[in-house]
Amino acid sequence: MTAGSSTAGFSTAGLDRLRGDSPAKRHNARTIAALTGNPGCSRRAVLDAAGVDKPRLAQHIGFPMGFGQSRFALARGNGFEAMLKADNCALLLSVLRDVLGLDTPSVSYDDLGDDDDATLGARHGRTRKLLAAAANAALVDHPLLTLDVAGRQVFLEPDLIAFQVEGKLHVVEIKSFAIVDGQADSAKVSAAAVQAAVYVLALRRLLAELGHDPALVSHDVVLVCPKDFSLTPAAEVIDVRKQLATLTRQLTRLASVSDLAAALPPGVSFDMAMPPADLVASLHAVEARYAPECLSTCELAVFCRHESAGHTAALGRPVRDALGGVETIAEVLELAAGTRTPTEEQVEAAALLQAAARLRAEIL
Amino acid sequence: MSTLTALARAQAFAEARAQPLATVRHLHLHERPLILIPYAMAGEANAPLAAMVGTDRDNPRLLVVAQPRNRDDRFAFAAELAAILIGYVDSFTGQTEAVAVDRGRDVRYRFTDAPQLWVPNPGGVDFLKLFGRSTRFRTTEGEYAVPASVPLLGRWLTFFASSAEMAGSSLLLNGVQALSSHWATGQSGAEDAQLAALMGWLAPPPGMTVFEAAAAAEDPSLTPPAGPATDPSFDNHILAPLLSSASPAVSELSAALRGQLLPTWDLLWRALDLLRTLPVAGRVAGRWDSDRDAYSAFVQHLEEGGPPQPRRDGAVAAAARLSRLENAATRYAVQRAFDDPLVMAEYRLSGAAFAGEVTLAKADRIDDTGKRPVLRPRIMVVTTEPVGVAAGAVLTSPSRPSQKAKVISVTRLDASAASKSEVLLELSGGMGRKMVAEPGSVPEVGERLLLTTLSEAYRPGGAFPEPDQTPWTHGGPPVPFSVSDLPDASLPDPSLPGPSLPDPSPPGAFLQDPDQ
Numbered sequence: 001m002t003a004g005s006s007t008a009g010f011s012t013a014g015l016d017r018l019r020g021d022s023p024a025k026r027h028n029a030r031t032i033a034a035l036t037g038n039p040g041c042s043r044r045a046v047l048d049a050a051g052v053d054k055p056r057l058a059q060h061i062g063f064p065m066g067f068g069q070s071r072f073a074l075a076r077g078n079g080f081e082a083m084l085k086a087d088n089c090a091l092l093l094s095v096l097r098d099v100l101g102l103d104t105p106s107v108s109y110d111d112l113g114d115d116d117d118a119t120l121g122a123r124h125g126r127t128r129k130l131l132a133a134a135a136n137a138a139l140v141d142h143p144l145l146t147l148d149v150a151g152r153q154v155f156l157e158p159d160l161i162a163f164q165v166e167g168k169l170h171v172v173e174i175k176s177f178a179i180v181d182g183q184a185d186s187a188k189v190s191a192a193a194v195q196a197a198v199y200v201l202a203l204r205r206l207l208a209e210l211g212h213d214p215a216l217v218s219h220d221v222v223l224v225c226p227k228d229f230s231l232t233p234a235a236e237v238i239d240v241r242k243q244l245a246t247l248t249r250q251l252t253r254l255a256s257v258s259d260l261a262a263a264l265p266p267g268v269s270f271d272m273a274m275p276p277a278d279l280v281a282s283l284h285a286v287e288a289r290y291a292p293e294c295l296s297t298c299e300l301a302v303f304c305r306h307e308s309a310g311h312t313a314a315l316g317r318p319v320r321d322a323l324g325g326v327e328t329i330a331e332v333l334e335l336a337a338g339t340r341t342p343t344e345e346q347v348e349a350a351a352l353l354q355a356a357a358r359l360r361a362e363i364l
Numbered sequence: 365m366s367t368l369t370a371l372a373r374a375q376a377f378a379e380a381r382a383q384p385l386a387t388v389r390h391l392h393l394h395e396r397p398l399i400l401i402p403y404a405m406a407g408e409a410n411a412p413l414a415a416m417v418g419t420d421r422d423n424p425r426l427l428v429v430a431q432p433r434n435r436d437d438r439f440a441f442a443a444e445l446a447a448i449l450i451g452y453v454d455s456f457t458g459q460t461e462a463v464a465v466d467r468g469r470d471v472r473y474r475f476t477d478a479p480q481l482w483v484p485n486p487g488g489v490d491f492l493k494l495f496g497r498s499t500r501f502r503t504t505e506g507e508y509a510v511p512a513s514v515p516l517l518g519r520w521l522t523f524f525a526s527s528a529e530m531a532g533s534s535l536l537l538n539g540v541q542a543l544s545s546h547w548a549t550g551q552s553g554a555e556d557a558q559l560a561a562l563m564g565w566l567a568p569p570p571g572m573t574v575f576e577a578a579a580a581a582e583d584p585s586l587t588p589p590a591g592p593a594t595d596p597s598f599d600n601h602i603l604a605p606l607l608s609s610a611s612p613a614v615s616e617l618s619a620a621l622r623g624q625l626l627p628t629w630d631l632l633w634r635a636l637d638l639l640r641t642l643p644v645a646g647r648v649a650g651r652w653d654s655d656r657d658a659y660s661a662f663v664q665h666l667e668e669g670g671p672p673q674p675r676r677d678g679a680v681a682a683a684a685r686l687s688r689l690e691n692a693a694t695r696y697a698v699q700r701a702f703d704d705p706l707v708m709a710e711y712r713l714s715g716a717a718f719a720g721e722v723t724l725a726k727a728d729r730i731d732d733t734g735k736r737p738v739l740r741p742r743i744m745v746v747t748t749e750p751v752g753v754a755a756g757a758v759l760t761s762p763s764r765p766s767q768k769a770k771v772i773s774v775t776r777l778d779a780s781a782a783s784k785s786e787v788l789l790e791l792s793g794g795m796g797r798k799m800v801a802e803p804g805s806v807p808e809v810g811e812r813l814l815l816t817t818l819s820e821a822y823r824p825g826g827a828f829p830e831p832d833q834t835p836w837t838h839g840g841p842p843v844p845f846s847v848s849d850l851p852d853a854s855l856p857d858p859s860l861p862g863p864s865l866p867d868p869s870p871p872g873a874f875l876q877d878p879d880q
Contacts, residue, residue, distance in 0.1 A: 066584055068596035071604050073407030178409030180497060181675045229409045229498045292552035315373050316552035322370035329374045336371060352713070355750075356371045359709040364384065 014261050015050040015152070020271025024051025027154040032147070033194040034297040036250040042260055043288035044298055049152055049257045052270045054299040061276045061283070063303035077176040080226060081159070084174060084233055089139050089160075092172075092224065095235040096139075096162055099222055100170055111141040124155065131161075131169075131206065138163040145202035149251060151258045158199040162222065169207075171199045171221045179225045179234050189223070189238070196221040197243035201251075219244060260286075292316045324349020366710045369548060377550030380574050382565045386546045387706045389642035392534035392652040394480035397636070398452045399424075401484055401628050402491045403621065404592040405432040406599055410494040412441055413594065416625040417448055421633050426625065428618050431607065439510045442499050446517035453479045453520055457663060478535065478652070478659035481524055482636070484559045484590035484628055485540040489528050491592040492536070496521030500672045515672065522673045523662050530689060532651045532696035535659065539590075539635045546642065551578060558582065559590040563631050566638055588624040590631070598624060645703035651696075679838035680831045687826040698818045702762040708814065715752025717816035720745040720787065727806040730799065739799050741791045741806045742772070745813055751785045752817075759789065759815040764805070767794030769815060789815070 016024070031048060038044065047054055058065055084092040088109040096102055112126050123144040130140060140161040146153050160172040173196045177188045200221060204214035219241045227234035268282045283303065290308040292315075294301035305314060310329050312320040326332045326349060334340035335350040336357035342350035372383040396419050405411040415427045425448060429441045460473040483489055500518025502510045524536040544556050549565035555578065556562045564577030572580070581587045584595040594603070602620050606612050677685060701708045701717075711717035724744035731740040751774055753759065759769045769789040777784040796802035807813050832841045 066595075066597065068600065070406035070594065070596040070599035072405060072599055073596075076407035176407065180409070180494060226409060229411075292554035295554060310377070312374065314552065315370070315377070315550070316554065318365040319370040319373050319552070322365040322367045323374065324367075329377050332371070332374045333378055336374075352367050353371060356367045356709075356713055359368065359712060360371065360375075360706075363387065363705045363709055 015046075015258060018046070018050040018261060018264075018268065018270050019052050020269060020273060022053060022056075022272055025053050026051075027149060027152075029156055029158075029195040029198040032149055032154065032156075032198050032247075033191065035149070035254065036194070036247055037297055038289060038291060038294060039250045039253055040289040041294075041298075043283065043286040043300070043304070045254055045257045046261055046264075046286050047270065047300070049149070049254075050261065050270065053272070056272060057270060057279065058300050058303055060272055061279050061303060063300070063306060065299050065302050073176070080176045080231060080233075081174050083231065084224065085141060085160075089141065091233060092160070092174075093139065095224060095233045096172065096222065099235045099237050100162060102162070108138040109141065110138065112143055128206065128210065131203075131210065145199065145206055147198065147202040147205065147251075149254060156199060156202050158196075158203075161203065167216060169203060169217045171196050171203065171217075172224060173199075173221060174224045177225055178228065179236065180228050184225060192223055193221070193238050193240050194243050194247070196223070196238070197240040197247050200240060201244060201247055290314060324352065326353075366713065368710050368713055372548035373550060376548050376565070380550065382547045382549050382574070384546070385548050385706065386642070386645075386700075386704050388645035388704050389546065389639055390532075390645050390648065390700050390703065391537060391542060391639070392480070392648050392655070393636065393640055393644070394534075397480045397482050398449065399482045399629065399632055400449075400488070400492075401590070401625055401632065402488055402495070402592045403594060403625060404491055405429075406594055406596070408432065410491065410498055411438065412495065414621040414625060415441075415445060416622075416629050417445065419452065424626070424629050426618055426622050428614060428621055430612055430614050430617065439502075439514055442495075442514045442517055443511040446511070446513035449517060449520060450513060453659075455479075456659070460660075463657075474653075474656050474660040475663070476656070478656045480534060481536045482632060483536070483538050484632055485538050485557065487592050488590075489525055489536060489538055492521045493525035496523075496525055497675070501675075516666075519666070519672050526673070527655070527658055531693040532699070533655055533658070533692070534648075534652060535655050539632050542639060543635055546639065549578075550574070555582075559628065559631055559635070560587045563635060567634060588627055590628040591625075594624070645700070647699040647703050651699070678831055678842035679834050680828050684826070684828050687828075691823050691825060694823065695820075698820055701816070701818055702765065702820065708762065708816065711816055711818065712749055712814075715750040716818065717814060718747045718749040718751050718785075718787075719812060719814045720747030720749070720785075722807045722809050722811045722813055723786075725807060725809050727801050727808075737799070738792075739795060739801060741795070741801060743769075743789050743791065743807055743813075745787045745789060745815065746777075746784060747787065748784055750783075751787060753787075757817060758819070759817060760819050761807075761813055761815050763814070764794050764807075765820050767805070768792050787815075 025048075027048060035044065035048060047057075055065070093102070110130060112123050112130070123142065124146060127140070127143040127145065130143075140163075143158055143161050145156045145158065147156055148154070158171050159174040162170045162172050173192055175188070175192050177185055200217055200219060203217045207216055208214045219239060220237045221240050223236045223238050224233050225236070226232065265285055268285045270279060270282060272279075274282075280303075283300075284307070288300075288304045288307065290301070290304040290311075290313055292305075294304060298304075308314045312323050312326060312329060312332060315329075323332050324346065326335060326346060331340065332353060335342055335346065336353040338350075338354055340350075369385060372385055376383045398419050399417065401416045402412060403414040405413045411432050412429055413432050414429065416424045417427065418424045427441055427444050430437045432438065456475050456477045456479055459476040461476050462471040463474055464470070465472050481492075483492065496518045498518070499510075499514050500522055502508075502515045502518065504510060504512045504515065527533045528536040528538075539559050540557055540562060543559075543562055543566060544553070547566055549556055549562060551561065551565065556565075558581060560581035561578045564572075564581045565574045568574050568577035584597065588598065589595050598620075603617075606617050606620065674681075676682075701711055708717055712719060722743050723746050725741070726743075727741045729739075729741050730737045732738075753771055753774065755771050755773050757771045759771060761767065761769065769791050772788040772790055773786075775786040775788075777786060791806060795805040829835070834841045
């Protein structure tokens with residue numbers, strides 16, 4: 001069973017067709033978080049929804065990207081998580097007790113099984129059963145949640161769900177970056193917060209489905225990281241209400257991806273068996289919205305950057321805004337030189353560009 | 365981003381050549397800087413892997429941590445780095461000069477020179493800051509003793525990292541920021557963050573276009589990263605096999621790491637060459653004086669046996685520091701504009717400055733409406749640029765920084781097609797003490813004059829209570845410093861497992877410390 005094929009009441013055949021014979025890539029909280037980072041990009045939405053293997057696609061068309069992860073980082077991340085979860089989460093429980101007020105002596109611990117594609121459905125079933133029944137302080141390890149993304153069901157695996165005594169559910173996210181003197185890398189913390197928000201949303205929808213109050217899932221998630229320069233865990237509570245609001249809004253907008261895919265010309269396909277030139281033609285048929293930030297979040301970014309060369313967007317959003325939102329660099333320079341008649345909405349930008357060009361010419 | 369800078373980027377792309385953002389160099393460039401390129405171990409919390417360091421371009425020193433997860437190896441690295449860095453910073457304590465303070469009633473002394481550190485990028489600054497934090501509280505006694513130079517290194521690194529936050533300071537500089545504040549490339553800021561890609565635009569290798577050079581810079585197999593993060597495929601294919609043995613072959617490790625670090629070493633020196641081609645800005649020397657003051661004060665603090673910098677500032681210290689940072693940022697912005705017409709152009713574009721021609725000047729005008737008559741010349745300036753000031757505003761001209769020009773009236777002359785404004789100004793200060801202005805101190809008819817709302821006037825620092833008077837709203841007086849309070853001063857790092865990693869090891873291995 002692969003992600004997406006079990007979607008009830010929704011036709012994804014059109015999307016699956018785009019992928020050809022290759023197996024679908026699974027969405028995860030990280031790719032959903034990235035999706036919300038650039039919601040205007042139809043290309044990413046379509047490719048992700050169709051489960052296309054973007055790294056392979058990029059490689060195939062000659063724009064490979066180094067998205068490798070160091071084994072050292074992986075080993076440390078896995079080691080930290082394993083250390084926390086050893087002996088039925090003994091160490092993790094000790095840090096959670098403080099921040100969540102788990103004061104009952106016994107906290108039940110349920111491990112729902114290892115990560116394995118073959119058992120996704122069964123694990124999700126067990127997760128549902130456990131959540132439907134649980135009311136006591138408990139830790140649920142390896143839970144499996146689902147979330148509808150762009151009309152497709154996506155399986156999600158939070159690190160852990162913790163139950164508080166009052167029946168509130170908290171998502172626990174384990175990360176291996178350090179919190180030094182109470183401060184951590186802000187980019188990493190915000191990425192973790194968006195990921196945790198994805199889990200909170202999925203959990204809330206599941207509870208609603210089970211007939212519970214979705215508000216039982218707290219918007220306060222717990223981030224567990226190594227403290228200072230040691231491997232001693234430290235837990236911090238993060239309020240993800242803002243991330244949740246953004247996420248809900250973006251997911252609603254993404255809902256129309258199937259329509260988008262249906263509207264594509266019939267020849268469009270991302271079947272890796274096709275020659276690169278045809279794949280590139282297919283890519284051009286789906287509009288992208290490239291921004292330099294894509295370079296750190298999307299495996300196809302190098303291709304999109306190449307495609308948008310000469311556009312002000314390729315220089316970054318602040319540059320584009322400062323240039324009055326004018327589309328291409330050639331246009332900008334013609335407006336600045338006064339050799340192009342500005343459109344009505346460009347008049348103001350053109351005046352500013354001409355003044356700027358005059359000043360630079362005067363001084364240099 | 366200003367429209368002026370954005371336009372420079374667009375021009376750079378169209379001309380396939382970097383464009384200047386400054387006509388002069390706004391930083392002090394030392395004759396004998398210490399270049400330091402740190403490399404960190406992926407995944408670890410600021411564990412050093414290697415560093416290339418030195419003051420001699422042809423003779424870099426390579427420091428390598430033989431087993432990055434071994435505590436002893438890590439502190440041996442810190443001690444080696446300390447020997448180089450402390451030797452360097454101590455080499456500027458030879459000569460002092462007297463500086464008058466308190467209006468000449470007293471003197472204090474400062475060193476005639478100060479150290480200057482260069483790292484490739486802001487990530488390097490962050491690394492030094494955290495490495496300083498992880499070493500400055502180490503104890504030199506007891507079971508987990510480290511060499512005495514290690515905590516001292518930590519205190520110096522902390523000093524450098526915190527001065528790097530001060531706008532306009534040149535004690536610790538990074539190549540990416542230094543270059544990108546002087547030149548605009550035709551790529552985005554995200555791409556500029558890689559020193560090699562930035563240098564590809566500024567000085568492409570012979571026979572290469574800037575686009576080819578930038579593309580080559582992005583391929584880690586052609587251009588290793590400038591650190592502190594390593595290239596993941598280098599980690600997986602070269603480093604991991606080398607580190608998998610209990611006692612890695614240091615010579616092989618050194619050779620591999622030298623190959624990764626040397627390109628950045630050369631690149632950073634070339635970046636300095638490039639910056640040296642710009643003439644130095646007028647107010648750089650004054651800011652370097654402040655840097656020398658800071659350095660001298662820190663040397664004195666160490667000599668007097670002062671405590672290491674706290675983990676976090678107390679409430680009063682934090683507020684005072686924030687106020688100093690804000691003042692420094694404002695002063696730096698103004699000084700850059702006064703030193704550099706290209707920077708001032710940004711203010712002219714936004715209406716905070718304008719250039720015009722003096723059409724009327726009455727240099728001997730006396731204002732006798734007050735208790736005693738004062739010299740208050742008036743001038744009329746006509747400009748075609750946008751004037752974003754109103755009557756009552758006080759302006760300054762970079763050519764006469766000590767003179768104030770108060771706006772009496774602004775009249776727009778819209779008769780002609782080009783919008784023109786007449787600005788009537790009343791001058792005070794900077795004309796000598798007599799009732800007749802010193803020759804040349806009042807602008808003459810026909811002179812082209814630039815006026816701005818920016819001011820170099822002295823900005824008093826904020827008034828803060830003594831730390832022991834910290835109000836309860838801010839946590840009350842801070843607890844006095846004591847090394848024994850620090851949780852990690854005497855404890856071993858539990859982060860240092862045996863050499864069994866990088867292969868995923870049983871969880872228990874993380875808790876075993878080789879020291880125990």
